[in-house]
Amino acid sequence: MSNLISDVTFGDVTLRLLGGFGYTCAIFAITLVCALPLGMVFCMLSRCRLKPVRAVMRVFVWIIRGTPLMLQIFVVFFVPGLVFNVSGMDRFLAVCIAFVINYAVYFSEIYRGGIEAIPAGQYEACRVLGLTRSQTFFRVVLPQVVKRIMPPMSNEVMTLVKDTSLANVISIGELILTAKEIVNMNGIIYPLFYTAVFYLAMCGILTLLFRFAEKKLDYYKG
Numbered sequence: 001m002s003n004l005i006s007d008v009t010f011g012d013v014t015l016r017l018l019g020g021f022g023y024t025c026a027i028f029a030i031t032l033v034c035a036l037p038l039g040m041v042f043c044m045l046s047r048c049r050l051k052p053v054r055a056v057m058r059v060f061v062w063i064i065r066g067t068p069l070m071l072q073i074f075v076v077f078f079v080p081g082l083v084f085n086v087s088g089m090d091r092f093l094a095v096c097i098a099f100v101i102n103y104a105v106y107f108s109e110i111y112r113g114g115i116e117a118i119p120a121g122q123y124e125a126c127r128v129l130g131l132t133r134s135q136t137f138f139r140v141v142l143p144q145v146v147k148r149i150m151p152p153m154s155n156e157v158m159t160l161v162k163d164t165s166l167a168n169v170i171s172i173g174e175l176i177l178t179a180k181e182i183v184n185m186n187g188i189i190y191p192l193f194y195t196a197v198f199y200l201a202m203c204g205i206l207t208l209l210f211r212f213a214e215k216k217l218d219y220y221k222g
């Protein structure tokens with residue numbers, strides 16, 4: 001064991017973790033790119049004038065918000081095979097589907113809160129000015145909503161960075177699973193703690209980006 005430990009250098013560990021970090025970044029990016037627009041779709045459905053559509057959407061939101069993301073990953077990965085006898089579903093695809101649906105639901109609630117926070121008088125003023133519903137939404141409502149939802153959205157995105165570690169429950173080789181493999185193979189413990197550097201760096205960059213965006217939106221005083 002001692003010879004094995006001495007053969008593993010800090011550089012080797014770093015390179016292995018960077019490989020796992022690639023999966024972490026991929027899950028993060030795919031989830032963000034897909035969940036942001038899908039969340040708006042879910043938001044519109046939850047505010048739909050048709051009561052059956054609104055009711056179904058709200059039940060769906062309740063289920064997703066009321067169950068752990070880890071369980072949802074298991075459901076997406078295992079249930080199609082059990083119910084429809086579909087085998088060999090790609091693990092990475094299953095993780096991405098579960099993450100996208102989960103975060104789209106949370107984003108939809110953030111969107112809904114931002115939209116409903118806009119005073120009704122602004123909609124009435126837009127109608128008086130002759131603006132259509134789409135013009136009212138995109139030119140008047142949306143810029144204010146973006147400013148209002150920036151803080152909760154930044155918190156949710158930071159949570160996404162850390163939640164990517166849940167992908168290891170179905171053996172996706174992301175950062176944490178890679179660190180566990182190094183620990184098990186080489187009998188060293190520090191790679192698990194070393195992963196914090198990668199998460200902190202990623203969150204630090206995102207924090208700076210969100211601060212920049214918030215400053216750019218300061219001229220909206222709604």
